[in-house]
Amino acid sequence: MRIGIDLGGTTIKAGLVTEDGKIRYKSAIPTGAQRHYTEILADMAKLAIKVCEDTGYSIDDITSIGIGSPGSCDAKNGVLVYANNINFHNVPVREEMQKYINKPIYLENDANVAAYAEYCMGDKNEECFIAVTLGTGVGGGIIMNGKIFSGYNGAGGELGHMVIKKDGAACTCGRKGCWEAYASASALIAQTKRAIIENKNSIMNDMIDGNIDRVDGKTAFDAAKQGDKAALEVVKKYAEYVGCGIANIINIFQPEKVVIGGGISNQGDYLLNPIKEYCTLEVYSGANIGGINIEIAKLGNDAGIIGAALLNE
Ligand SMILES: [Zn+2]
Incomplete structure:
Protein backbone atom coordinates (compact mmCIF):
# COMPACT_ATOMS: atom_id res chain seq x y z
CA MET A 1 0.00 0.00 0.00
CA ARG A 2 1.04 3.53 -0.68
CA ILE A 3 -0.27 6.97 0.16
CA GLY A 4 -0.83 9.71 -2.39
CA ILE A 5 -1.38 13.29 -1.29
CA ASP A 6 -2.75 16.10 -3.41
CA LEU A 7 -1.72 19.37 -1.75
CA GLY A 8 -3.90 22.19 -3.06
CA GLY A 9 -4.46 25.84 -2.25
CA THR A 10 -7.79 25.14 -0.53
CA THR A 11 -7.84 21.39 0.19
CA ILE A 12 -5.37 18.64 1.04
CA LYS A 13 -6.57 15.26 -0.23
CA ALA A 14 -4.95 11.97 0.69
CA GLY A 15 -5.66 8.46 -0.51
CA LEU A 16 -4.65 4.92 0.32
CA VAL A 17 -3.56 3.47 -3.01
CA THR A 18 -2.64 -0.07 -4.03
CA GLU A 19 0.72 -0.82 -5.67
CA ASP A 20 -1.06 -0.95 -9.03
CA GLY A 21 -2.67 2.46 -8.66
CA LYS A 22 -6.18 1.78 -7.36
CA ILE A 23 -7.56 4.10 -4.69
CA ARG A 24 -8.91 2.13 -1.72
CA TYR A 25 -9.94 5.06 0.43
CA LYS A 26 -9.56 8.81 0.52
CA SER A 27 -10.04 11.70 2.88
CA ALA A 28 -9.52 15.47 2.81
CA ILE A 29 -8.92 18.47 5.06
CA PRO A 30 -8.84 22.23 4.41
CA THR A 31 -5.32 23.50 3.67
CA GLY A 32 -5.54 26.68 5.74
CA ALA A 33 -2.99 28.13 3.36
CA GLN A 34 -2.43 31.31 5.40
CA ARG A 35 -0.74 29.27 8.18
CA HIS A 36 2.97 28.57 8.65
CA TYR A 37 4.18 25.60 6.66
CA THR A 38 5.08 23.62 9.78
CA GLU A 39 1.40 23.59 10.80
CA ILE A 40 0.16 22.69 7.32
CA LEU A 41 2.65 19.82 7.01
CA ALA A 42 1.88 18.54 10.51
CA ASP A 43 -1.80 18.33 9.52
CA MET A 44 -0.82 16.65 6.26
CA ALA A 45 1.12 13.97 8.17
CA LYS A 46 -1.86 13.43 10.48
CA LEU A 47 -4.13 13.03 7.46
CA ALA A 48 -1.78 10.41 5.99
CA ILE A 49 -1.86 8.44 9.24
CA LYS A 50 -5.65 8.83 9.39
CA VAL A 51 -6.27 7.30 5.94
CA CYS A 52 -4.30 4.26 7.10
CA GLU A 53 -6.06 3.90 10.43
CA ASP A 54 -9.55 4.53 8.99
CA THR A 55 -9.05 1.46 6.81
CA GLY A 56 -7.51 -0.78 9.45
CA TYR A 57 -3.93 -0.35 8.25
CA SER A 58 -0.99 1.04 10.17
CA ILE A 59 1.57 3.46 8.78
CA ASP A 60 4.03 0.51 8.93
CA ASP A 61 2.07 -1.15 6.10
CA ILE A 62 2.92 1.76 3.78
CA THR A 63 5.85 1.56 1.35
CA SER A 64 6.00 5.26 0.50
CA ILE A 65 4.18 8.55 0.55
CA GLY A 66 4.03 10.79 -2.50
CA ILE A 67 2.96 14.42 -2.55
CA GLY A 68 1.80 16.41 -5.56
CA SER A 69 2.13 20.12 -4.95
CA PRO A 70 1.55 23.30 -6.91
CA GLY A 71 4.66 25.25 -7.86
CA SER A 72 8.27 24.29 -8.53
CA CYS A 73 9.59 21.25 -6.72
CA ASP A 74 13.13 20.03 -6.20
CA ALA A 75 12.11 16.37 -6.35
CA LYS A 76 15.61 15.11 -5.60
CA ASN A 77 15.76 16.85 -2.23
CA GLY A 78 12.05 16.90 -1.48
CA VAL A 79 11.99 20.67 -1.28
CA LEU A 80 9.12 22.84 -2.45
CA VAL A 81 11.03 25.71 -4.01
CA TYR A 82 8.15 28.05 -4.67
CA ALA A 83 4.37 27.93 -4.74
CA ASN A 84 2.50 31.22 -4.81
CA ASN A 85 -0.96 29.95 -3.82
CA ILE A 86 0.17 28.30 -0.60
CA ASN A 87 2.96 30.80 0.05
CA PHE A 88 5.70 28.16 0.37
CA HIS A 89 9.27 29.28 -0.25
CA ASN A 90 12.10 26.73 -0.08
CA VAL A 91 10.16 24.48 2.27
CA PRO A 92 11.88 21.17 3.16
CA VAL A 93 8.70 19.11 2.77
CA ARG A 94 10.37 15.69 2.96
CA GLU A 95 12.43 16.53 6.06
CA GLU A 96 9.42 18.07 7.79
CA MET A 97 7.12 15.11 6.97
CA GLN A 98 9.73 12.61 8.12
CA LYS A 99 9.58 14.16 11.61
CA TYR A 100 6.17 12.46 11.84
CA ILE A 101 6.44 9.52 9.46
CA ASN A 102 9.66 7.63 8.92
CA LYS A 103 9.02 6.48 5.33
CA PRO A 104 10.29 7.46 1.89
CA ILE A 105 8.58 10.74 0.99
CA TYR A 106 8.43 11.90 -2.63
CA LEU A 107 7.48 15.35 -3.83
CA GLU A 108 6.57 16.51 -7.34
CA ASN A 109 4.71 19.28 -9.10
CA ASP A 110 0.97 18.51 -9.30
CA ALA A 111 0.66 18.72 -13.08
CA ASN A 112 3.63 16.35 -13.45
CA VAL A 113 2.03 14.00 -10.96
CA ALA A 114 -1.29 14.02 -12.86
CA ALA A 115 0.54 13.28 -16.11
CA TYR A 116 2.42 10.45 -14.43
CA ALA A 117 -0.86 8.94 -13.21
CA GLU A 118 -2.39 9.04 -16.70
CA TYR A 119 0.76 7.45 -18.10
CA CYS A 120 1.01 4.71 -15.47
CA MET A 121 -2.68 3.80 -15.68
CA GLY A 122 -2.65 3.83 -19.49
CA ASP A 123 -0.80 1.69 -22.05
CA LYS A 124 2.53 2.63 -20.47
ZN1 LIG B 1 2.37 32.54 -18.01
Whole structure:
Protein backbone atom coordinates (compact mmCIF):
# COMPACT_ATOMS: atom_id res chain seq x y z
CA MET A 1 0.00 0.00 0.00
CA ARG A 2 1.04 3.53 -0.68
CA ILE A 3 -0.27 6.97 0.16
CA GLY A 4 -0.83 9.71 -2.39
CA ILE A 5 -1.38 13.29 -1.29
CA ASP A 6 -2.75 16.10 -3.41
CA LEU A 7 -1.72 19.37 -1.75
CA GLY A 8 -3.90 22.19 -3.06
CA GLY A 9 -4.46 25.84 -2.25
CA THR A 10 -7.79 25.14 -0.53
CA THR A 11 -7.84 21.39 0.19
CA ILE A 12 -5.37 18.64 1.04
CA LYS A 13 -6.57 15.26 -0.23
CA ALA A 14 -4.95 11.97 0.69
CA GLY A 15 -5.66 8.46 -0.51
CA LEU A 16 -4.65 4.92 0.32
CA VAL A 17 -3.56 3.47 -3.01
CA THR A 18 -2.64 -0.07 -4.03
CA GLU A 19 0.72 -0.82 -5.67
CA ASP A 20 -1.06 -0.95 -9.03
CA GLY A 21 -2.67 2.46 -8.66
CA LYS A 22 -6.18 1.78 -7.36
CA ILE A 23 -7.56 4.10 -4.69
CA ARG A 24 -8.91 2.13 -1.72
CA TYR A 25 -9.94 5.06 0.43
CA LYS A 26 -9.56 8.81 0.52
CA SER A 27 -10.04 11.70 2.88
CA ALA A 28 -9.52 15.47 2.81
CA ILE A 29 -8.92 18.47 5.06
CA PRO A 30 -8.84 22.23 4.41
CA THR A 31 -5.32 23.50 3.67
CA GLY A 32 -5.54 26.68 5.74
CA ALA A 33 -2.99 28.13 3.36
CA GLN A 34 -2.43 31.31 5.40
CA ARG A 35 -0.74 29.27 8.18
CA HIS A 36 2.97 28.57 8.65
CA TYR A 37 4.18 25.60 6.66
CA THR A 38 5.08 23.62 9.78
CA GLU A 39 1.40 23.59 10.80
CA ILE A 40 0.16 22.69 7.32
CA LEU A 41 2.65 19.82 7.01
CA ALA A 42 1.88 18.54 10.51
CA ASP A 43 -1.80 18.33 9.52
CA MET A 44 -0.82 16.65 6.26
CA ALA A 45 1.12 13.97 8.17
CA LYS A 46 -1.86 13.43 10.48
CA LEU A 47 -4.13 13.03 7.46
CA ALA A 48 -1.78 10.41 5.99
CA ILE A 49 -1.86 8.44 9.24
CA LYS A 50 -5.65 8.83 9.39
CA VAL A 51 -6.27 7.30 5.94
CA CYS A 52 -4.30 4.26 7.10
CA GLU A 53 -6.06 3.90 10.43
CA ASP A 54 -9.55 4.53 8.99
CA THR A 55 -9.05 1.46 6.81
CA GLY A 56 -7.51 -0.78 9.45
CA TYR A 57 -3.93 -0.35 8.25
CA SER A 58 -0.99 1.04 10.17
CA ILE A 59 1.57 3.46 8.78
CA ASP A 60 4.03 0.51 8.93
CA ASP A 61 2.07 -1.15 6.10
CA ILE A 62 2.92 1.76 3.78
CA THR A 63 5.85 1.56 1.35
CA SER A 64 6.00 5.26 0.50
CA ILE A 65 4.18 8.55 0.55
CA GLY A 66 4.03 10.79 -2.50
CA ILE A 67 2.96 14.42 -2.55
CA GLY A 68 1.80 16.41 -5.56
CA SER A 69 2.13 20.12 -4.95
CA PRO A 70 1.55 23.30 -6.91
CA GLY A 71 4.66 25.25 -7.86
CA SER A 72 8.27 24.29 -8.53
CA CYS A 73 9.59 21.25 -6.72
CA ASP A 74 13.13 20.03 -6.20
CA ALA A 75 12.11 16.37 -6.35
CA LYS A 76 15.61 15.11 -5.60
CA ASN A 77 15.76 16.85 -2.23
CA GLY A 78 12.05 16.90 -1.48
CA VAL A 79 11.99 20.67 -1.28
CA LEU A 80 9.12 22.84 -2.45
CA VAL A 81 11.03 25.71 -4.01
CA TYR A 82 8.15 28.05 -4.67
CA ALA A 83 4.37 27.93 -4.74
CA ASN A 84 2.50 31.22 -4.81
CA ASN A 85 -0.96 29.95 -3.82
CA ILE A 86 0.17 28.30 -0.60
CA ASN A 87 2.96 30.80 0.05
CA PHE A 88 5.70 28.16 0.37
CA HIS A 89 9.27 29.28 -0.25
CA ASN A 90 12.10 26.73 -0.08
CA VAL A 91 10.16 24.48 2.27
CA PRO A 92 11.88 21.17 3.16
CA VAL A 93 8.70 19.11 2.77
CA ARG A 94 10.37 15.69 2.96
CA GLU A 95 12.43 16.53 6.06
CA GLU A 96 9.42 18.07 7.79
CA MET A 97 7.12 15.11 6.97
CA GLN A 98 9.73 12.61 8.12
CA LYS A 99 9.58 14.16 11.61
CA TYR A 100 6.17 12.46 11.84
CA ILE A 101 6.44 9.52 9.46
CA ASN A 102 9.66 7.63 8.92
CA LYS A 103 9.02 6.48 5.33
CA PRO A 104 10.29 7.46 1.89
CA ILE A 105 8.58 10.74 0.99
CA TYR A 106 8.43 11.90 -2.63
CA LEU A 107 7.48 15.35 -3.83
CA GLU A 108 6.57 16.51 -7.34
CA ASN A 109 4.71 19.28 -9.10
CA ASP A 110 0.97 18.51 -9.30
CA ALA A 111 0.66 18.72 -13.08
CA ASN A 112 3.63 16.35 -13.45
CA VAL A 113 2.03 14.00 -10.96
CA ALA A 114 -1.29 14.02 -12.86
CA ALA A 115 0.54 13.28 -16.11
CA TYR A 116 2.42 10.45 -14.43
CA ALA A 117 -0.86 8.94 -13.21
CA GLU A 118 -2.39 9.04 -16.70
CA TYR A 119 0.76 7.45 -18.10
CA CYS A 120 1.01 4.71 -15.47
CA MET A 121 -2.68 3.80 -15.68
CA GLY A 122 -2.65 3.83 -19.49
CA ASP A 123 -0.80 1.69 -22.05
CA LYS A 124 2.53 2.63 -20.47
CA ASN A 125 4.42 1.94 -23.69
CA GLU A 126 4.94 5.50 -24.93
CA GLU A 127 8.47 6.82 -25.18
CA CYS A 128 7.05 10.30 -24.83
CA PHE A 129 3.68 10.97 -23.22
CA ILE A 130 2.29 14.41 -22.46
CA ALA A 131 -0.68 15.50 -20.37
CA VAL A 132 -2.19 18.96 -20.23
CA THR A 133 -4.80 20.07 -17.70
CA LEU A 134 -7.23 22.82 -18.63
CA GLY A 135 -8.23 24.22 -15.24
CA THR A 136 -7.80 27.55 -13.48
CA GLY A 137 -4.48 27.54 -15.28
CA VAL A 138 -3.01 25.21 -17.90
CA GLY A 139 -0.87 22.51 -16.32
CA GLY A 140 1.54 20.37 -18.26
CA GLY A 141 3.45 17.19 -17.58
CA ILE A 142 6.00 15.44 -19.76
CA ILE A 143 6.74 11.75 -19.27
CA MET A 144 9.87 10.63 -21.09
CA ASN A 145 10.89 6.96 -21.09
CA GLY A 146 8.61 6.32 -18.13
CA LYS A 147 9.99 9.17 -16.04
CA ILE A 148 8.78 12.67 -15.32
CA PHE A 149 10.85 15.17 -17.28
CA SER A 150 11.08 18.55 -15.57
CA GLY A 151 14.48 19.92 -16.51
CA TYR A 152 17.69 19.90 -14.48
CA ASN A 153 16.13 21.89 -11.65
CA GLY A 154 12.58 20.51 -11.57
CA ALA A 155 11.03 23.72 -12.87
CA GLY A 156 10.49 22.53 -16.45
CA GLY A 157 7.42 21.16 -18.14
CA GLU A 158 5.51 24.42 -17.64
CA LEU A 159 3.71 23.99 -20.94
CA GLY A 160 1.02 26.53 -19.97
CA HIS A 161 3.58 29.30 -19.99
CA MET A 162 4.74 29.06 -23.56
CA VAL A 163 3.74 32.22 -25.35
CA ILE A 164 1.28 31.78 -28.21
CA LYS A 165 0.80 35.53 -28.78
CA LYS A 166 3.65 37.93 -28.10
CA ASP A 167 2.48 40.94 -26.05
CA GLY A 168 -0.89 39.21 -25.77
CA ALA A 169 -3.18 38.76 -22.78
CA ALA A 170 -1.61 39.13 -19.33
CA CYS A 171 -0.76 35.85 -17.60
CA THR A 172 -0.66 35.24 -13.84
CA CYS A 173 3.06 34.45 -14.21
CA GLY A 174 3.85 38.01 -15.24
CA ARG A 175 4.42 37.24 -18.89
CA LYS A 176 2.08 38.24 -21.68
CA GLY A 177 0.43 35.97 -24.21
CA CYS A 178 1.00 32.64 -22.43
CA TRP A 179 -1.01 29.64 -23.63
CA GLU A 180 -2.64 29.58 -20.19
CA ALA A 181 -4.03 33.10 -20.72
CA TYR A 182 -6.01 31.76 -23.71
CA ALA A 183 -6.63 28.08 -23.09
CA SER A 184 -7.39 27.79 -19.35
CA ALA A 185 -10.94 27.45 -18.04
CA SER A 186 -10.59 30.94 -16.58
CA ALA A 187 -9.65 32.26 -20.03
CA LEU A 188 -12.64 30.51 -21.61
CA ILE A 189 -14.93 32.11 -19.03
CA ALA A 190 -13.49 35.56 -19.83
CA GLN A 191 -13.91 34.91 -23.57
CA THR A 192 -17.52 33.80 -22.98
CA LYS A 193 -18.32 36.89 -20.92
CA ARG A 194 -16.96 39.14 -23.66
CA ALA A 195 -19.10 37.41 -26.28
CA ILE A 196 -22.21 37.77 -24.11
CA ILE A 197 -21.65 41.49 -23.62
CA GLU A 198 -21.08 41.98 -27.35
CA ASN A 199 -24.02 39.81 -28.50
CA LYS A 200 -27.23 40.86 -26.83
CA ASN A 201 -29.23 38.34 -28.90
CA SER A 202 -27.20 35.31 -27.87
CA ILE A 203 -29.16 32.71 -25.88
CA MET A 204 -26.26 32.80 -23.43
CA ASN A 205 -27.89 35.96 -22.00
CA ASP A 206 -30.99 33.93 -21.06
CA MET A 207 -28.93 31.04 -19.76
CA ILE A 208 -27.28 33.26 -17.17
CA ASP A 209 -30.45 35.24 -16.35
CA GLY A 210 -28.59 38.44 -17.14
CA ASN A 211 -26.06 37.77 -14.36
CA ILE A 212 -22.59 37.72 -15.91
CA ASP A 213 -21.13 36.11 -12.78
CA ARG A 214 -23.07 32.95 -13.61
CA VAL A 215 -20.90 32.27 -16.66
CA ASP A 216 -18.83 29.13 -16.24
CA GLY A 217 -16.71 26.85 -18.39
CA LYS A 218 -19.84 25.12 -19.73
CA THR A 219 -21.90 28.17 -20.75
CA ALA A 220 -20.49 28.58 -24.26
CA PHE A 221 -20.45 24.83 -24.93
CA ASP A 222 -24.08 24.42 -23.82
CA ALA A 223 -25.25 27.31 -26.02
CA ALA A 224 -23.12 26.18 -28.97
CA LYS A 225 -24.77 22.75 -28.86
CA GLN A 226 -28.09 24.60 -29.36
CA GLY A 227 -26.68 26.36 -32.42
CA ASP A 228 -26.10 29.77 -30.87
CA LYS A 229 -23.88 31.73 -33.26
CA ALA A 230 -21.92 33.75 -30.70
CA ALA A 231 -21.32 30.63 -28.59
CA LEU A 232 -20.21 28.60 -31.62
CA GLU A 233 -17.68 31.32 -32.34
CA VAL A 234 -16.38 31.25 -28.73
CA VAL A 235 -16.02 27.46 -28.77
CA LYS A 236 -14.31 27.47 -32.19
CA LYS A 237 -11.80 30.11 -31.11
CA TYR A 238 -11.18 28.40 -27.78
CA ALA A 239 -10.52 25.03 -29.46
CA GLU A 240 -8.05 26.81 -31.74
CA TYR A 241 -6.23 28.32 -28.76
CA VAL A 242 -5.97 24.90 -27.13
CA GLY A 243 -4.99 23.38 -30.49
CA CYS A 244 -2.30 26.00 -31.05
CA GLY A 245 -0.47 24.98 -27.87
CA ILE A 246 -0.91 21.29 -28.58
CA ALA A 247 0.43 21.72 -32.12
CA ASN A 248 3.50 23.44 -30.62
CA ILE A 249 3.94 20.56 -28.18
CA ILE A 250 3.66 18.01 -31.00
CA ASN A 251 6.16 19.90 -33.14
CA ILE A 252 8.70 19.88 -30.32
CA PHE A 253 8.20 16.42 -28.85
CA GLN A 254 6.29 14.28 -31.36
CA PRO A 255 4.87 12.35 -28.42
CA GLU A 256 3.03 9.10 -29.01
CA LYS A 257 0.15 10.51 -27.03
CA VAL A 258 -1.20 13.79 -25.67
CA VAL A 259 -4.03 13.63 -23.14
CA ILE A 260 -6.22 16.55 -22.13
CA GLY A 261 -7.66 16.72 -18.61
CA GLY A 262 -9.35 19.27 -16.35
CA GLY A 263 -12.97 20.37 -16.13
CA ILE A 264 -13.26 21.49 -19.77
CA SER A 265 -12.20 18.04 -20.96
CA ASN A 266 -15.65 16.78 -19.88
CA GLN A 267 -16.81 18.14 -23.26
CA GLY A 268 -15.21 15.04 -24.81
CA ASP A 269 -15.31 14.82 -28.59
CA TYR A 270 -17.02 18.17 -28.81
CA LEU A 271 -13.72 19.70 -27.69
CA LEU A 272 -11.41 17.03 -29.03
CA ASN A 273 -12.52 16.91 -32.67
CA PRO A 274 -11.87 20.58 -33.55
CA ILE A 275 -8.52 20.37 -31.73
CA LYS A 276 -7.53 17.33 -33.79
CA GLU A 277 -8.60 19.04 -37.01
CA TYR A 278 -6.63 22.14 -36.10
CA CYS A 279 -3.53 20.14 -35.22
CA THR A 280 -3.65 18.10 -38.43
CA LEU A 281 -3.48 21.38 -40.34
CA GLU A 282 -0.95 23.11 -38.10
CA VAL A 283 1.54 20.44 -37.07
CA TYR A 284 4.64 20.32 -39.24
CA SER A 285 3.96 17.80 -41.97
CA GLY A 286 0.76 17.01 -40.06
CA ALA A 287 -1.25 15.36 -42.81
CA ASN A 288 1.77 13.27 -43.84
CA ILE A 289 3.00 11.88 -40.55
CA GLY A 290 -0.40 10.52 -39.53
CA GLY A 291 -1.34 9.33 -36.09
CA ILE A 292 -1.64 12.55 -34.12
CA ASN A 293 -2.89 10.90 -31.00
CA ILE A 294 -4.84 13.23 -28.73
CA GLU A 295 -7.22 11.83 -26.12
CA ILE A 296 -9.27 12.92 -23.14
CA ALA A 297 -7.62 12.06 -19.81
CA LYS A 298 -9.22 9.16 -17.94
CA LEU A 299 -8.62 9.65 -14.24
CA GLY A 300 -10.32 12.99 -13.56
CA ASN A 301 -9.72 14.47 -10.10
CA ASP A 302 -8.16 11.25 -8.81
CA ALA A 303 -5.07 11.68 -11.01
CA GLY A 304 -3.40 13.80 -8.31
CA ILE A 305 -3.69 11.16 -5.60
CA ILE A 306 -2.86 8.21 -7.85
CA GLY A 307 0.15 9.86 -9.50
CA ALA A 308 1.55 10.99 -6.16
CA ALA A 309 1.18 7.51 -4.68
CA LEU A 310 3.03 5.97 -7.64
CA LEU A 311 6.03 8.32 -7.38
CA ASN A 312 9.34 6.58 -6.77
CA GLU A 313 13.09 7.20 -6.83
ZN1 LIG B 1 2.37 32.54 -18.01
